[in-house]
Amino acid sequence: MIYKVSYVVLGKSHPGAILDEEERPQAGDLVRFGGAEFRILEVVDLIPEYGEFAFVHATCELAVDQLNE
Amino acid sequence: MTLKRLLQGVALFSDLDEDRLQKIVDISQIRDCSGGEIIVAKGAVGEELFLVLDGEVSIRTSDDPSTAFVFLGRGQIIGEMALVDSGYRSATVQAVSPTELVVFQKDDIYRLCEEDPQLGYYIMRNLAADLSFKLRHRHLTAQADQR
Numbered sequence: 001m002i003y004k005v006s007y008v009v010l011g012k013s014h015p016g017a018i019l020d021e022e023e024r025p026q027a028g029d030l031v032r033f034g035g036a037e038f039r040i041l042e043v044v045d046l047i048p049e050y051g052e053f054a055f056v057h058a059t060c061e062l063a064v065d066q067l068n069e
Numbered sequence: 070m071t072l073k074r075l076l077q078g079v080a081l082f083s084d085l086d087e088d089r090l091q092k093i094v095d096i097s098q099i100r101d102c103s104g105g106e107i108i109v110a111k112g113a114v115g116e117e118l119f120l121v122l123d124g125e126v127s128i129r130t131s132d133d134p135s136t137a138f139v140f141l142g143r144g145q146i147i148g149e150m151a152l153v154d155s156g157y158r159s160a161t162v163q164a165v166s167p168t169e170l171v172v173f174q175k176d177d178i179y180r181l182c183e184e185d186p187q188l189g190y191y192i193m194r195n196l197a198a199d200l201s202f203k204l205r206h207r208h209l210t211a212q213a214d215q216r
Contacts, residue, residue: 002078002080002144004080004144004202006202006205006206006209008206008209008210008213009213010213011213011214012214015137015138015139015140015210016139016140016206016210016213017125017139017140017141017142018139018140018141018142018145018202018203018206019141019142019143019144019145020078020079020080020142020143020144020145033125033140033142034125034127034137034140034165035165046202046205047202047205050083050198051083051084052078052083053080053083055202057205057206057209059213
């Protein structure tokens with residue numbers, strides 16, 4: 001299964017990203033895109049799976065160590 | 070892994086059988102971009118569709134590189150709006166890191182779609198789904214900005 005993931009960052013701190021992933025992201029995972037690292041807060045299915053593809057929305061926040069910089 | 074296998078894992082080519090996937094491989098070119106390279110300039114004529122094989126690109130509508138409104142990574146397509154409406158490029162696309170792209174000429178895609186309408190249906194349906202997914206992402210981003 002390929003997971004097409006819409007990563008959305010809370011607040012206006014970062015514009016987010018769309019990436020294909022080989023594993024479904026999970027809350028608590030760390031993910032890097034756009035030059036920063038983020039912690040995933042919530043993952044929901046955005047639209048129904050189709051064939052070998054799943055379409056997922058992940059809400060993120062900047063990882064704690066970067067918030068403290 | 071062969072390019073054919075890689076393309077099999079891309080939503081744009083969902084439902085294409087081996088023969089049709091080979092037709093896509095036959096019109097593809099690989100392009101390596103260095104970090105910071107401008108891949109598409111806003112306002113330019115769009116004659117190509119791009120697929121990110123590896124790396125990451127930023128998308129922005131202003132000249133300021135810090136104003137990206139989304140980052141796109143592996144498996145994502147770029148330039149689909151100009152493919153659909155033949156308009157000028159609506160945004161600037163810049164490689165954030167060393168990035169490997171697959172490049173398709175718009176005319177080659179149109180030719181394949183006209184020669185094989187079933188292939189054309191799959192490509193255009195998947196292209197519409199990709200645009201829809203990006204629109205959903207924009208809506209969710211706008212909602213998150215208000216939280």
